[in-house]
Amino acid sequence: MSILDNLNDMQKKAAKLVEGPGLILAGAGSGKTRTITYKIAYMVKEMGIEKENILALTFTNKAANEMKERIKKLMNENTADMQVSTFHSFGVKLLRMYGSNIGFTSNFNIYDTDDSMSIIKKIIKKLVLRNELTPRAYLAKISKLKEDEIMPEDYEKMVNISINANREFYDIYKEYQDELKKSNSMDFSDILYYTKKLTENKRILPILQDRYRYILVDEYQDTNKLQYAIIKNLASKYKNIWVVGDEDQSIYAFRGADISNILNFEKDYDNVNIIRLEQNYRSTSNILNLANSVIKNNMTSLGKKLWTTNEEGKKIVLFDAETPYQEARYIAKVIKLSNRNLNEFAILYRTNYQSRIIEQELLAEGIKSQVYGGLSFYSRKEIKDLMSYLILINNPNDSVNFERAITNPKRKIGAKTIADIVEYANKNNLNYIEALDVNNTAKLKEFKNLMEYLIDFSENNNISSLLQEIIDKTEYLAYIEKEDNYEDRVLNIQELYNSIIEIEKNNTDLKLDEYIQTISLSSSLDDMSDNSVVKLMTIHSSKGLEFETVFLAGFESGLFPNSKSLEDENEIEEERRLLYVALTRAEKELYLTYSKSRMVNGVTIYNKMVSEFFYDMDKNYINHINKIENPYKKPASNVENFNPLKKIKNDSKYKIGQIVIHKSYGKGKVKKVDDKAITVEFSVGEKRIAANLADKFLI
């Protein structure tokens, strides 16, 4: 009897190859995650490898939790000593331990997007700009630069700084980074950037390499440059690294995910074991075939074959609704009439805001549901307010949370006074609590006393008591009493309190800095507790998960594929991969729904059409019910073959007869060039490669 008895031959082979590098490149539902988790259990239980020598990384909190749970079950022991987490939490862990080597103390804070945004806004207001962008745009640019390891100093050297726009951007970027540094804080990109720096440190790297001897990465297709480099550095000594992924499920390009990381993996190490899995265990053949009919339209797809011995199952339902409410009521009705356990259902959508109406209509039918993701629990005002005290106590240099704490509840201290305090702090190298001495007013004295009292209190009490003390001493509840949703807010605060109690149960001397860092990386509802509720989430957060019945809501033009993506073939392909992910989450039943009308930014749009991707789908697997005729004429061409995503021209630099080298297929000869793709003959046969992606695959 081996743990591996429950794997098929190929999976077993992959699981047993413990030493050396390996890659599992396989389609959805073929058991990649299963293989990884079994492999880990096997390594520990049957190979005697120490848990602490294993590092298993993935991309989202949900996936990491899921993986941890599965391993725990298989091993039947806890996974506390094993690092199974997202890249970011792994990074934070290392930075806590070794950050002092690169100028951070271990109580650093993590700034989420809101925090970063407020810094940027402040900077913009202060500077006089001629070429002003939106704060959002600045942040996007900054995080892109960081992924390329271009810090402000590097940027200054890199661009022509006499150009006004460059100069202005540099000023903002520099100021932003200085502000983070002063606050002993990092944003999400910094976590990876500085983690990579640690893995380059001559003294620290060997320690890490010896600690994390066996590295496994799930969803490897979604790693970005920094993550790639971190892994590479850690693995360079023992080279025990297994990565798994599926290029058809790469859906985080907007965040810097680079598909060539997985496509080039075999070049990174000698003697890479490559395993392909082709049997899908998850879905009915109807679902699988439908998904295949979609993804094969992507020119980046390597065209893996996937088959299943599962039953054919029901056809996939397409439902036309007049309004989003009707769409949601239809879903609610199907769930209600099924009489099945609610946890068998998931409702997926492209954008978070779609969840509101669905949640509301489910509730109206008495169906319990849980929305995952979206506005994080920790980004609610009342939670942020209270957290700002904890953070300030932990790190009195934090400017963002200092401002938040001192102004909530209102203390008749405003912008002017705060600016004075900040300036005074900077000038005299004081933290913000010390700097409250800037003037002698009773207001400031009172706040200072409060904070000193709380800091003192925090030294002898646990975090839950500290939170209670903050609520009491600031009279926080009285402050929010007159706001809308007072009761909800109190419940949220209660939940915050309970969650701390919960953590303290398992970790009796939970440190404040550790607590703060942990929750900065979580959105509260990441753990998929097996409650009897219908789960609602974006397709992005559903990656790696599976459900008996999946509803894909808002399967309509403009929304999915998102209208913003239509300009760029790469983005359309990414949207199509997203659809592939959505479809392949379903085990038994799949419903696609869309609405003819939808309100966007306060304006209702009518006569909306089904998603362009519907025309990719093989209609043999579709059961189109409640067909609503469109008042507008359909295109004259045969609808079944009509593809609204007809491509745009592309002047190719490739010529017929030219010899090219493909990253996976090796040497080949160009046969045909058109505006969509080039056709190349390789030893393995003829392949079409998207024209605008050719550079990615051909050297």
Added chain:
DNA sequence: CCGCTCGATGTTTTT
């Protein structure tokens, strides 16, 4: 300094 009103503005997706 605070809170209110009014007008401008705008969304993918997550850590």
Added chain:
DNA sequence: CATCGAGCGG
């Protein structure tokens, strides 16, 4: 629609 910032009166 709903969120955010500017501007104003108390």
